[in-house]
Amino acid sequence: MSYQNPVFIPGPTNIPESVRKACDMPTIDHRSPAFARVFKPAVAGVKKVLGMAEGEVIILPSTGTGGWEAAITNTLSPGDTVLAARFGMFSHRWIDMCQRHGLNVHVIETPWGKGAPLGDIAAALKADTGHRIKAVLATHNETATGVKSDIGGIRAAMGDHSALLFVDGVSSIGSMPFDMAGWGVDIAVAGSQKGFMLPAGLAILGVSPKAIAAMETAKLPRTFFDFRDMLKSYATGGFPYTPPVGLINGLAHAVQLLDDEGLEAVYARHARIAEGVRRAIAAWGMVPCAVSPDLYSDTVTAVVVPAGCNGTDLVQLAASKYGVAFGVGLGEVAGKVFRIGHLGSLTDVMMLSGLATAEMCMADLGWPITLGSGVAAAQEYYRNGAKEAAKAAA
Ligand SMILES: *Cc1c(COP(=O)(O)O)cnc(C)c1O
Numbered sequence: 001m002s003y004q005n006p007v008f009i010p011g012p013t014n015i016p017e018s019v020r021k022a023c024d025m026p027t028i029d030h031r032s033p034a035f036a037r038v039f040k041p042a043v044a045g046v047k048k049v050l051g052m053a054e055g056e057v058i059i060l061p062s063t064g065t066g067g068w069e070a071a072i073t074n075t076l077s078p079g080d081t082v083l084a085a086r087f088g089m090f091s092h093r094w095i096d097m098c099q100r101h102g103l104n105v106h107v108i109e110t111p112w113g114k115g116a117p118l119g120d121i122a123a124a125l126k127a128d129t130g131h132r133i134k135a136v137l138a139t140h141n142e143t144a145t146g147v148k149s150d151i152g153g154i155r156a157a158m159g160d161h162s163a164l165l166f167v168d169g170v171s172s173i174g175s176m177p178f179d180m181a182g183w184g185v186d187i188a189v190a191g192s193q194k195g196f197m198l199p200a201g202l203a204i205l206g207v208s209p210k211a212i213a214a215m216e217t218a219k220l221p222r223t224f225f226d227f228r229d230m231l232k233s234y235a236t237g238g239f240p241y242t243p244p245v246g247l248i249n250g251l252a253h254a255v256q257l258l259d260d261e262g263l264e265a266v267y268a269r270h271a272r273i274a275e276g277v278r279r280a281i282a283a284w285g286m287v288p289c290a291v292s293p294d295l296y297s298d299t300v301t302a303v304v305v306p307a308g309c310n311g312t313d314l315v316q317l318a319a320s321k322y323g324v325a326f327g328v329g330l331g332e333v334a335g336k337v338f339r340i341g342h343l344g345s346l347t348d349v350m351m352l353s354g355l356a357t358a359e360m361c362m363a364d365l366g367w368p369i370t371l372g373s374g375v376a377a378a379q380e381y382y383r384n385g386a387k388e389a390a391k392a393a394a
Pocket of ligand 1: 066142170191
């Protein structure tokens with residue numbers, strides 16, 4: 001890897017210089033009012049990014065995976081039933097975690113490349129007349145396949161069922177629209193190293209009043225992640241143990257950057273960059289793993305490679321020869337795809353360099369593409385996209 005090159009993996013993402021500087025701070029006493037001055041703006045900024053109207057933000061020294069664990073252990077009891085669709089590596093891993101915690105997971109098997117199946121979810125909940133299902137788990141953006149799911153649609157499909165709705169937004173929050181209040185999400189899970197543009201190290205959760213109430217009766221064991229301890233300490237501006245103050249200061253700065261750009265503009269930038277990537281892929285004669293345009297993720301694209309080609313070869317060559325990182329295919333799609341991450345701190349111009357690198361690798365590997373074809377398609381789109389934006393601003 002070259003430290004000069006941006007990364008094109010779907011997390012960790014590129015860290016803006018000013019965010020790195022914000023993470024680098026002297027030691028402060030986290031039991032003094034100085035900590036609240038760092039913590040409060042971070043929490044307020046996260047509330048805005050999550051689209052929260054009520055409830056609490058909980059920040060844990062962990063990663064997205066720890067955020068999943070905190071969500072389930074704070075709200076559920078051994079033997080509880082949860083409902084989840086499996087359509088990629090990340091939805092699979094959350095299901096696996098629930099099973100390892102002794103939960104009874106009602107799994108809806110869904111082909112990779114598709115999103116959460118609203119009809120099946122509605123049917124499962126409708127059939128559950130005794131309300132044994134305590135939570136519905138949804139992966140907003142399946143990072144393995146580049147598929148987004150309709151979270152508001154899932155809430156609507158739940159009807160008047162009493163189950164909580166937990167959403168893994170690790171690779172969407174901060175880069176794609178997220179509306180916790182509007183969609184009726186009970187717990188949203190994010191990590192610091194994707195849309196928030198920070199190093200790994202924080203699990204960031206939005207928790208609804210209903211989920212907070214569930215923590216009083218939940219019997220799954222937890223100590224380090226116990227929401228009760230967190231909320232008791234937060235009430236006095238503190239933390240139940242030593243917080244990673246530098247990362248939290250970085251978070252306060254990162255949410256300020258997102259707010260300065262404007263969340264709508266951040267989402268539009270991601271949509272534009274992603275569309276340029278998709279046009280490049282089409283020019284290569286390839287297709288995304290996501291089976292239809294309504295499912296296309298604006299943060300990561302899994303590119304299906306031509307028959308006889310291996311996506312992992314491209315990822316390895318890009319790293320060894322050009323010092324550039326792309327994502328390999330995971331699980332069922334290992335070798336069949338390579339992934340282009342396009343989230344976080346990224347511009348059209350940075351993205352063009354990634355597309356150009358992918359083309360060089362394809363040519364080196366003897367794949368059937370014409371150098372410059374995908375780059376030209378993205379350039380055309382970005383030029384016109386920029387023109388449209390300038391017109392709108394004038
Ligand atoms: C990255 C990712 C995770 C895992 O997060 P970690 O921070 O690596 O623990 C979970 N879910 C999705 C959708 C992801 O993209």
